[in-house]
Amino acid sequence: MDALAAAAVRGAGADELLGHPVPERYRAAHTRVxxxxxxxxxxxxxxxxxxRVGDVPxxxxxxDEVLVALMASSINYNTVWSSTFDPVPTFAFLKHFGREGGWATRHDQPFHVLGxxxxxxxxxxxxxxxxxxxGDRVVVTPVHVDDQEPAVQNDGMIGTSQRAWGYETNYGGLAHYAVVRASQLVxxxxxxxxxxxxxTPVCAATAYRMLISERGARMKLGDVVLVWGAAGGLGAFGVQLVKQAGGVAVGVVGxxxxxxxxxxxxxxxxxxRSEIGIGDPGDPGAVLKAGKRIGSIIRKxxxxxxxxxxxxxxxxTFGISMFVARRGGSVVTCGSSTGYQHxxxxxxxxxxxxxxxxxHGANLQExxxxxxxFDLxxxxxxxxxxxxxxxxxxxxRVVQTNGHVGKIGVLCLAPEAGLGVSDQDKRDRLxxxxxxxxxxxxxT
Incomplete structure (x- = not known):
């Protein structure tokens, strides 16, 4: 661990942090072209x-950026996509970004830092x-936008410049350091x-936009909400948001x-999930039968x-979702971990x-x-x-094989789990x- 990282881990103040040089290389999880x-x-x-885990420049x-000494990160499914080079190698994203010139050229590298x-x-x-x-303690959110693009002033997710940090950009969060735009911080x-x-940032904010935001399903008090994959990263936050917003949460698990x-x-x-009997999503008869089964359970x-x-x-699940939603109801979708051709x-x-x-994702306000x-x-x-x-x-690999519940975390600079709490009284009270x-x- 370099001197700057060690000082950050110790909780050093701004003067000490500024007194240590930024290292020329740092440790990061990455793929190679x-x-x-x-x-x-x-x-x-x-x-x-x-x-690969090793040093990168x-x-x-x-x-408009900050350098963050990263204490922890977590795994999202886009890290699986990046690491399988499927549906496309993410180096194509980095090369396209680099063509914008200026500071964007830094992202077009023969390595891709993930997260x-x-x-x-x-x-x-x-x-x-x-x-x-x-010295500020921050959470880095994943939405990388150009705040000088007009559409971004209405909704960051609508801008053509919007990218997923660590997936469509380089220098992501599974590392000792990350370079991020100030507009990514909370x-x-x-x-x-x-x-x-x-x-929390990727999955919780994505679920918030999907369910609560005026740009999503605009859930209201008393709504019955079917949550597929309710024990996964997105689903676990989706269930909580439904309950906190006064809805009726129906979760499907395996x-x-x-x-x-x-x-x-x-x-x-x-x-x-076995109660539904999900069959071939390309077979209309199988979809209809599965939809009737889950619909019957929910109505009961x-x-x-x-x-x-x-x-x-x-x-x-998409054909079933479209069938089972009530007349006038909504299907809200993000991602497709089982395939994009619905x-x-x-x-x-x-x-x-x-x-x-x-x-898709969530803008900075969301x-x-x-x-x-979470703070509350x-x-x-x-x-x-x-x-x-x-x-x-x-x-x-655990996420790739769906062997997890909730989220899988990664310690970056933090030497052990359980660190970073600066208000223990609040933690105990909550x-x-x-x-x-x-x-x-x-x-380990």
Missing amino acids: EDTDMFQGVEDKDVRKSI MPELAP SDASGVIVRTGVGVRRWQV PKPAHLTWEEAAS SGEKADLVRKLGCDVVID ETGEDPHIVFDHVGRA QYDNRYLWMKLKRLIGS QWESNRL GQVLPVLSEVYSLDGVGEAA AAVRPPVLETKVR
Whole structure:
């Protein structure tokens, strides 16, 4: 660990942090351009074979950026996509970004530092940064936008410049340091550990936009909401948001362990995936039968069809989602972990006046609103396991094979789990009201 990183870990003040030089290289989990063809013709694209952990060059800081010494990060499915080079190698994104010229050229490298979640300490600020200072404890959000693009002033997610940091840009969060735009930062909640805080921005804010935001499903009090994959990263936050907003949460899970978790999170109805009998999503008859089965279960338990279906699974579930949503209801979707080519019967969309809403990430205001819910203790981190930076490949493999519940964390500079709490009284007070739902396991 270099002197600057060590000072950040110790909680040094701004003067000491500024007195240490920025290292020329730093440790990071990354993929390499020469490996992009390694999985051609391979059925099991094991991410442990493609993710490398080693030193990469430190980029120069742009005027609107900050350098963050990263204490922790977490695994999102986009790290799996990056590491399997599927559906496309992410080096194509970096090359396209680099063609913009100027500071963007730094991102076009033969390596790609991965990761779209992070927490840490600001150790340098660009000359154009106004609202953040060296020494601030922050959570890094994943939405990388150009704040001089007009559309971004309306909604950051609409801008053509919008990119997913650490997926469509370089220098992501699975590393000792990250270069991020000041517009990606929110304050770290003082009662959370580094790894808890790092597990929240991507999935929680995405779920917030999908369900609560005026740009999503606009959930209201009493709505019945079907949450696919309710024990995963997105689903676990989706369930909590439904309950906190006064809705009726119906969660679909794949095991008894996951069922226990989502009940603790507040699910009113829990459905085992095997009860539905999901078949070939390309077979209209199989989709219809599965839709009728899950619809019957939901009506039996709640007395009505779902107002909203929260779908991030994609191909395997999308036709069922479109069928089971009530007349005038909404299907809100982000991502497609089981495949992007969805098939559904369009009659159930147009003849029953349903809404299909595409949602992606969250703008900065939505990120702040989501983060505030953690600060208030109304939404809890759901962190099941924590790995070291050297164990990123194993951590990503767990997510790739759907062997996880909640989120999988990664310790970057933090020497052990449980650090980073600066308000223990608040932590104890909130835990007495809403105790943690999981015991986080530390994997060495």
